[in-house]
Amino acid sequence: xxxxxxxxxxxxxxxxxxxxxxxxxxxxxxxxxxxxxxxxxxxxxxxxxxxxxxxxxxxxxxxxxxxxxxxxxxxxxxxxxxxxxxxxxxxxxxxxxxxxxxxxxxxxxxxxxxxxxxxxxxxxxxxxxxxxxxxxxxxxxxxxxxxxxxxxxxxxxxxxxxxxxxxxxxxxxxxxxxxxxxxxxxxxxxxxxxxxxxxxxxxxxxxxxxxxxxxxxxxxxxxxxxxxxxxxxxxxxxxxxx
Numbered sequence: 001x002x003x004x005x006x007x008x009x010x011x012x013x014x015x016x017x018x019x020x021x022x023x024x025x026x027x028x029x030x031x032x033x034x035x036x037x038x039x040x041x042x043x044x045x046x047x048x049x050x051x052x053x054x055x056x057x058x059x060x061x062x063x064x065x066x067x068x069x070x071x072x073x074x075x076x077x078x079x080x081x082x083x084x085x086x087x088x089x090x091x092x093x094x095x096x097x098x099x100x101x102x103x104x105x106x107x108x109x110x111x112x113x114x115x116x117x118x119x120x121x122x123x124x125x126x127x128x129x130x131x132x133x134x135x136x137x138x139x140x141x142x143x144x145x146x147x148x149x150x151x152x153x154x155x156x157x158x159x160x161x162x163x164x165x166x167x168x169x170x171x172x173x174x175x176x177x178x179x180x181x182x183x184x185x186x187x188x189x190x191x192x193x194x195x196x197x198x199x200x201x202x203x204x205x206x207x208x209x210x211x212x213x214x215x216x217x218x219x220x221x222x223x224x225x226x227x228x229x230x231x232x233x234x235x236x237x238x239x240x241x242x
Contacts, residue, residue: 015155019148020058023129028144032130032137039076039131053083059125059152060084066121066239067104067161067232068153069095070169070176072212073128073137080131084113085124094213095165098225102232121239123156125149127172142172150179160242161235162205166212170194177203196223197231199238206238 027033040054057074074080078089086092087110096117100108104122109115128137128145153159153176162177164170171194174187182203192200198209210231211223218224 016063016152019151019155023058023148024055026056026129026148029130029141032128032132032141035076035133036080036130039080043081044077047077047081050081052081054080055083056129056148057083057085057126058129059123061119061123062121063123063156064121064158065119065123065156066158066242067163067235068123068125068156068159069163069165070149070173071124071126071165072168073126073135074131075135076131079126082112084110085126087111087113087115087117090215090218091213094218094223094228098213098228098232101225101229102236104232104236121236123159125152127169137168142168143175146172146175146179149176153180160205161208161238163208163210163231163235164194165210166214167194169212170207170209173207174202177205177207196227197234199234206242208235208238 037054040052043050043052057079071085074085075089075091078092079085079087082088086095092110096105096110097108099105099119099122104120106118106120107116110117127149128141129148132141149172162173164173174192178187180203194209196209196211200207208231210228211217213223213228
């Protein structure tokens with residue numbers, strides 16, 4: 001399989017490469033630009049010798065993926081440091097181990113863009129592409145990122161299932177499918193509420209809810225390995241059924 005690092009120029013689909021470059025140059029949100037660049041300058045002591053990415057993050061994975069995982073935003077010292085979403089932080093440790101157990105990844109750990117991780121039938125991206133202060137992007141920042149998600153999903157032509165990692169991602173997915181022309185409209189009324197394991201067919205995609213693999217959820221037992229494994233197994237079954 002070809003390289004799946006964000007700066008790869010070797011993907012079969014050149015349009016995805018071009019989109020990655022556009023996303024990585026985005027400066028639409030002044031607050032996020034200031035924060036991501038400040039974090040990249042004032043590095044955490046444990047990573048002081050490393051060069052931070054400090055830019056927006058494109059998605060990555062298998063361009064033929066039938067399953068897309070949608071997260072919240074890059075972590076300040078995770079994806080904002082490594083240049084790949086969920087790579088180099090505790091949330092990613094939990095997520096990639098689950099993807100490996102479920103057959104969506106070739107290895108259970110990812111710490112750097114060039115560490116050999118390959119996704120199979122899966123693509124990972126985020127509703128907001130820059131690390132936000134306190135890990136809390138605003139609704140306006142989410143809306144400014146929406147066109148990137150629309151463009152990305154249009155290029156991922158085989159995607160059938162979207163695993164929404166948390167309520168923020170669920171709401172972003174409702175808007176994303178609306179922007180893609182879901183017949184139910186921009187955001188359905190009443191608004192479907194997020195629930196772990198919840199499912200919603202919308203605009204030709206099945207949205208599947210999963211608690212976010214944050215330390216707050218995994219350390220407290222709100223999200224366990226069997227719980228996320230069950231969601232990923234369901235995602236595969238839904239993709240196979242389509």
